[in-house]
Amino acid sequence: MKTVVIYKSKTGFTRKYADWIAEELSADIFEFEKVTADMLADYNTVIYGGGLYAVSINGIKLILENLDKLKDKRIIVFATGASPAREETSDEIRNKNFTTEQQKRIHFFYMRGGFDYSKLKTFDRMLMTLLKWKIKGKKELTEDEKGMLAIYDKPVDFTRKDNINKVVDCVRKQ
Incomplete structure (x- = not known):
C-alpha cells in the first residue's frame, strides 16, 4: 500500500x-x-x-x-x-x-x-492582534482564552x- x-x-x-x-x-x-x-x-x-x-x-x-x-x-x-x-x-x-x-x-x-507569533506573516499577525484585543475586552475568559493570552508573546x-x-x-x- x-x-x-x-x-x-x-x-x-x-x-x-x-x-x-x-x-x-x-x-x-x-x-x-x-x-x-x-x-x-x-x-x-x-x-x-x-x-x-x-x-x-x-x-x-x-x-x-x-x-x-x-x-x-x-x-x-x-x-x-x-x-x-x-x-x-x-x-x-x-x-x-x-x-x-x-x-x-x-x-x-x-x-x-x-x-x-514571530513566524506569522503580516496579515496573520494583524488577525492575531485583533483576536488578542477581542479576548482582552471580554469580562470573563474561558480557559482556552486565558491560555491564548498567556502564550501570545512567547513561542x-x-x-x-x-x-x-x-x-x-x-x-x-x-
Whole structure:
C-alpha cells in the first residue's frame, strides 16, 4: 500500500507532524503547494495535514474539491492548533470543515501543535492582534482564552511524536 503525506504549514508545527508520520509509514511527503490532484492517483492512502485558522483547516480544499478523484483512496486528514486536544475541539473542527457525507469518507484527527507569533506573516499577525484585543475586552475568559493570552508573546510547542499514533494506526488497519 502506497501512502502520501501532504501538508500546509505556516509556522512549522503541522510540518513536524507530517514529517513524523511520513517517516513512520515510509510514505512520500509533499508540501501543499507542490501537489496536484492528478499526482495522487499513484497512492492508496492520502494523508493531508493543515493548521487551523478560525477553526478552518488551512488548504483543505485540495481534498474536498477532489473527493471524486479520490473515491477509491483512503483519506486521512489531520489538523493542528494551539488548543488542547479534546473531543469537543475535534468535533467542532470536523463539523465546521466537513459535511456529514464527507465525514463518512474522511478519517479526521486533531493534534495539538503550538503557537509562534514571530513566524506569522503580516496579515496573520494583524488577525492575531485583533483576536488578542477581542479576548482582552471580554469580562470573563474561558480557559482556552486565558491560555491564548498567556502564550501570545512567547513561542510554545505542544507537539509530541506519540500524537501521531492514531493516524499511523488508522493507516495500518487497512
